[in-house]
Amino acid sequence: MEQNPSKKVQILESALELIKENGFHGCPISQVAKQASVAAGSVYTYFESKDEMILELYTYVKTEVAKKISEKDDPKKNFEARFFDLWNNVTSLYREKPAFQSFLDQFSSSPYNTEAVQLECDPLGQWLEAFFKEGVESGQLKALNPKIISIMVLGSLISLVRFTTYFKAKTASAAQDLHLIPQMVWDGIKFQS
Amino acid sequence: MEQNPSKKVQILESALELIKENGFHGCPISQVAKQASVAAGSVYTYFESKDEMILELYTYVKTEVAKKISEKDDPKKNFEARFFDLWNNVTSLYREKPAFQSFLDQFSSSPYNTEAVQLECDPLGQWLEAFFKEGVESGQLKALNPKIISIMVLGSLISLVRFTTYFKAKTASAAQDLHLIPQMVWDGIKFQS
DNA sequence: AATACGTGATTGAACGTTCATTCACTCATT
DNA sequence: AATGAGTGAATGAACGTTCAATCACGTATT
Incomplete structure (x- = not known):
């Protein structure tokens, strides 16, 4: 067996x-x-141990998220549309699988997240970096380090998800305007003529 | 006694x-x-219990942060300058008191952070909302719900701090460009003529 | 085809440890 | 003498982990 x-x-x-x-x-x-x-x-x-289990869980979730996000991208669309697609795909993935978001969030701020863990392969981070690199090189985004753009976009995105998940009570009054956030983020990173 | x-x-x-x-x-x-x-x-x-202690710790940290951030604001400056001051004040407060940032982060994503806790007085949230309301009403920011702007700005900010704290290894190569993020955020929220 | 054997997954009771909490007590202050 | 903050050993519950026993299956032997 x-x-x-x-x-x-x-x-x-x-x-x-x-x-x-x-x-x-x-x-x-x-x-x-x-x-x-x-x-x-x-x-x-x-x-081997509970700690090992948690670490494997991290790899498992990271991989699942990267797979789902990358496979929903349509490179034939124009870059701006792909950006908004990305935004929507991440938010709806986390709405669909709240356990993914909750786990990643708790893991990231926990002592499990050592330097060694951070240096492991990070398929989502890599995919995002390549995505934004394309936007920079085609002149549609500001001429910045794609890694920086990644941090800024994923940051706002995760925070938005966090707020809507954890701070339900607080954002109720603002809920109908939350869809304006991706536009703000896009305005922040797009090439300004 | x-x-x-x-x-x-x-x-x-x-x-x-x-x-x-x-x-x-x-x-x-x-x-x-x-x-x-x-x-x-x-x-x-x-x-009363360990849980009570943790909850009081949350109130304690929240209050300290709000105090330090609000007292460093200079309402005589122009709004754009005040925005960048705010950004720098938060990042340097968290760099100075990493335990504040680490605790708030862990607390927010933990089950301690119940709805009841969220409904408690939140001095930092209130101060930020008033700050951005001023920016909107004086026409320097987009005409959006100040709460939304708060979420977006604090989101990027916290994420930036998280990245630099937890993901040191990953951002090393991008470290010298991190200061460009506040400009991107400002570009996202400022009134565009 | 029937049987016996070996392998490794599966079980759950048992173990040692750690933890939050209690409480009988001490002692400084009033 | 009375008060109540401060102590730290004691308590019992909960936890991660182990392990001897059991079970289910593939293979070899007759």
């Missing part, structure tokens, strides 16, 4: 859900196992 | 430091007490 890859994913998804609901605090192995319909001990056939 | 307010602050600062270093995981009451030079039991003279 071999390790069952779908069971591994089951465990990861279970941990993801618990972390979304209760944070890192609230995902004891006992619960992760229960929700994944396996015994506590079985988690250790798939992962 | 009365409760010693400076000892309360000592405990809060000790927890703040431990959370910055090790996350919520890594700040057991035993350590908090040790670093604050009090006995573990004493923490319970000042706080």
Whole structure:
């Protein structure tokens, strides 16, 4: 008998859900196992330790997000349209999979996120950088380091998602205007004649 | 004898430091007490529970940040200059007090941040909203809901700080261009003739 | 085709540790 | 003498992890 890859994913998804609901605090192995319909001990056939499990979960989520975002891009459209597509794709992905957003957010600000982890392959970061590089080189964006543009755009985007997720109460009165934010961001990065 | 307010602050600062270093995981009451030079039991003279302590810490940090940011604003300057001042003041405050930024970040994405907490008084949010309202009403910013502008600006700002803090390795190559971000943000929100 | 064997996944009770919290006590101040 | 802040050992619950036992399956032997 071999390790069952779908069971591994089951465990990861279970941990993801618990972390979304209760944070890192609230995902004891006992619960992760229960929700994944396996015994506590079985988690250790798939992962060396709980920490290893969390780190693999990070890789798993990062990869899933990058895949979904990149495959929805249509390079035949003009760059401005692709920018707004990107914006909408990320926001709707996170609305669809709130556990992804919640986990990435908690992970990023946690001590799990060491320098070593940051140096790992980051498919989403790489894809975004290439995307904005194209915009700069074709003269549609300001002549800036694509990495900087990435930071600024992803920053506003993540923050918007964070605000709408965590600060529901606060943004209720402003909710109908949130769609104006991508336009502001575009105005900030586009080449100004 | 009365409760010693400076000892309360000592405990809060000790927890703040431990959370910055090790996350919520890594700040057991035993350590908090040790670093604050009090006995573990004493923490319970000042706080009902650990959770209460964390919640008070949030109020404490929020208030400190709002105080420092608002008092550095000079309403006599023109609005654009005040915007860049604000940007610099926040980034340098967080560079000076990394524990503030780290705590706020971890708290915001944690389950501590319930709806009830969000509805509490938020002095920084209020101050920012008033600031941007002024910019809109004097015609220097786009005619948008000041709350939206707040979200967008604070979003980019926090993300920039997050990136430079957590993703040191990644941004090294882009570090010298990070100062261009506030200009992009300004271009996004300023009134375009 | 039937049986026995080996392999490795799976189980969940048990273990040692860590943690938040309690409480009987001390001691400085009034 | 009374008060209440301060102490830190004690408590019990919860946690990550281990492990001996069990189980399900593929392979070899008859």
